[in-house]
Amino acid sequence: MEWLSLEGCWALMAISVCVVCVWVTKKREEKGVLESDGERFVVPRGSWGWPLIGETFEFIASGYTSTPVSFMEKRKSLYGGVFRTHILGKAIVVSTDPDVSKVILQNHGNAFVPCYPKSITELLGKSSILQINGALHKRLHALIGVFLKSTQLKNRITRDVEKIVRLSLSSWMDKSCQVYVQDETKKITFQILVRVLMSIGPGDEMECLKREFEEFIKGLICLPVNLPGTRLYKSLKAKERLLKVVDKIVEARKTAMEENEEKVPPNDTIDVLLRDSEESDGIPLDFISGNIIEMMIPGEETVPTAMTLAVKFLVDNPVALAHMVEENMELKKRKINSSEDYSWTDYMSLPFTQNVINETLRLANIINAVWRKALKDVKIKGYLIPKGWCVLASFSSIHMDETNYENPYKFDPWRWKKIASAANNIFTPFGGGQRLCPGLELSRLEVSIFLHHLVTTYRLSAERDEIIYFPTVKMKRKLPITVTPLDQ
Numbered sequence: 001m002e003w004l005s006l007e008g009c010w011a012l013m014a015i016s017v018c019v020v021c022v023w024v025t026k027k028r029e030e031k032g033v034l035e036s037d038g039e040r041f042v043v044p045r046g047s048w049g050w051p052l053i054g055e056t057f058e059f060i061a062s063g064y065t066s067t068p069v070s071f072m073e074k075r076k077s078l079y080g081g082v083f084r085t086h087i088l089g090k091a092i093v094v095s096t097d098p099d100v101s102k103v104i105l106q107n108h109g110n111a112f113v114p115c116y117p118k119s120i121t122e123l124l125g126k127s128s129i130l131q132i133n134g135a136l137h138k139r140l141h142a143l144i145g146v147f148l149k150s151t152q153l154k155n156r157i158t159r160d161v162e163k164i165v166r167l168s169l170s171s172w173m174d175k176s177c178q179v180y181v182q183d184e185t186k187k188i189t190f191q192i193l194v195r196v197l198m199s200i201g202p203g204d205e206m207e208c209l210k211r212e213f214e215e216f217i218k219g220l221i222c223l224p225v226n227l228p229g230t231r232l233y234k235s236l237k238a239k240e241r242l243l244k245v246v247d248k249i250v251e252a253r254k255t256a257m258e259e260n261e262e263k264v265p266p267n268d269t270i271d272v273l274l275r276d277s278e279e280s281d282g283i284p285l286d287f288i289s290g291n292i293i294e295m296m297i298p299g300e301e302t303v304p305t306a307m308t309l310a311v312k313f314l315v316d317n318p319v320a321l322a323h324m325v326e327e328n329m330e331l332k333k334r335k336i337n338s339s340e341d342y343s344w345t346d347y348m349s350l351p352f353t354q355n356v357i358n359e360t361l362r363l364a365n366i367i368n369a370v371w372r373k374a375l376k377d378v379k380i381k382g383y384l385i386p387k388g389w390c391v392l393a394s395f396s397s398i399h400m401d402e403t404n405y406e407n408p409y410k411f412d413p414w415r416w417k418k419i420a421s422a423a424n425n426i427f428t429p430f431g432g433g434q435r436l437c438p439g440l441e442l443s444r445l446e447v448s449i450f451l452h453h454l455v456t457t458y459r460l461s462a463e464r465d466e467i468i469y470f471p472t473v474k475m476k477r478k479l480p481i482t483v484t485p486l487d488q
Ligand code: HEM
Pocket: 114, 129, 130, 141, 144, 196, 295, 298, 299, 300, 302, 303, 306, 366, 367, 370, 371, 428, 429, 430, 431, 432, 434, 435, 436, 437, 438, 439, 440, 442, 443
C-alpha cells in the first residue's frame, strides 16, 4: 500500500461512503416502502437534470412562454401525474394529481410545512402567518377568516369598495379615456386592503405605506444576500420602516381600546388581533404589526391581477362581454328604479359574472402552486414523499388539464354552468385545506363590484397586450384600454 498515502485512504473511504449512500437511496427509491397490507409506496419517477442546477433553466424558461405548464406537462407525460425533479436548488416532488394535492393541502397529521425560497423566508419573519404552523397558525387563520367572512364586514366593505371603485372610474374620464387597467386596479385594491387591515384612508400615511410596501416586496424574489446595497437589504430596511408606521397604529388602537370599555364590533384586522391578544393564550402582541404587513403580501397583487385579467378576457371575447353588460345592466336598472343601495349579495348573485370570475381565476393561475416541505416520510396514493423533500402542488397543471376542463385554453365562462361546485379539488385558485385563502370571499366581492361598475359605465376597447406568467402573472403593457361612457 506504499503507493497510497494516508490522505489518499481517507479520500477513498469518503468516496466509498458517498457511493454507498447514493446506492442505498436509489435502491430505497426504486423499491419504495412495503406496508404490512402489501401496498407498495415508491418515490415518484423523474429526472434530477444537471448537477447542481437540476432542471431549473427549463422550469424558468417555460415560465416565460405563453404555456407555463409545459414544464409540468412534459414530465407528466413521461413519469405520470406525480414526479420528482430538482429545481431552484431543491429536490422536489411535483403533484399535478388533484387527489394527491388535496391530501397535501389538507395536511392531516401536520406532515407538511410551508417552504419558500430563502429570500422570502428572510423577509417574512418567523412569526408570519405564511410561515407559522400548529395551534398558533390555526388560531390566527381562524380569527382572520371569521372576520373577513363576517356579514358585518361585507356590508360595510361593500359600500367602501363601491365608493373607491366609482371614484376611480370617474377619474378615467379626465385621462383622455385611455387607461392602464393594471395600474388603476392596483390603486383601487391597495386602498381596500389597508382599510380592511388597519382602517387607513387616503392621505400621507397611505402613500407612505404604499411606497415602503412596494420597496419591501421587490425583494421577495432575489438573491438571498443581506449586505448593504443588495436588494434583500433594501427590502428589509423598508420592512423596518413599515413596522414603525404599523406599530404606531397598533399602539394608538390599544390605548383607545383600554380607554373605551364598551365592546363594539371589530372594525378591522388590527382590532380582531388586539382583542384576541388580550385573552390568555391569545395572539402575542408583538405578532400583530408584522402579520398585518405580511398579510398585505398575498392580498396586494392578486386581486388587481384578477380584475385586470378579467377585463382582458372579456374584451377579447365580445360575446361574453355582451352577456356581462346585459346581466349587470339589469341589476343597475333594478337598483335605480327601487332607489335601493346595493348589498353584497346583489353582486354575488349575478350568475354569469360569477362564472366569468371563476373562469378568469382558472385561466390566470395567479398563484400557480404552493410549496411545502415534508417533515416526515409521507405516503399518498402509492407514492412516497421522503422526509425533508419539498413538494409543489401545482394548481395550474390541474386547471389546464383537458381531462378536468374541455378545451382548457379557451375562455369559456359558460362551462361553469355544468360544473356542479366551484369548491371541488380541480378548482383551487385560493388553495385549500388548512391554509385556504381567508381573503377568498373578499376578493370575489371586490372583483364583482369592479366589473359591475366598469361594464355598466363604459364601453371598452383594448389594445394588443400579452400575459406574462413569470415570476408573477401580469400584463406586458399593463393592459391599455380606451373607455367611452355608455351614455354618450
Ligand atoms: C384573487 C385573489 C387571491 C388569490 C388568488 C389568493 C390565493 C391564495 C392562496 C392560493 C393561498 C394559499 C397559500 C398556501 O397554501 O400556502 C392564500 C393564502 C392566504 N391569503 Fe390569499 N389570495 C387572494 C387574495 C387575498 C386577499 C385579498 C387577502 C387579504 C385580505 C389574502 C390573504 C391571504 C392570507 C393571510 C393567506 C395565508 C393563509 C394561511 O397560511 O393560513 N388573500 N391566498
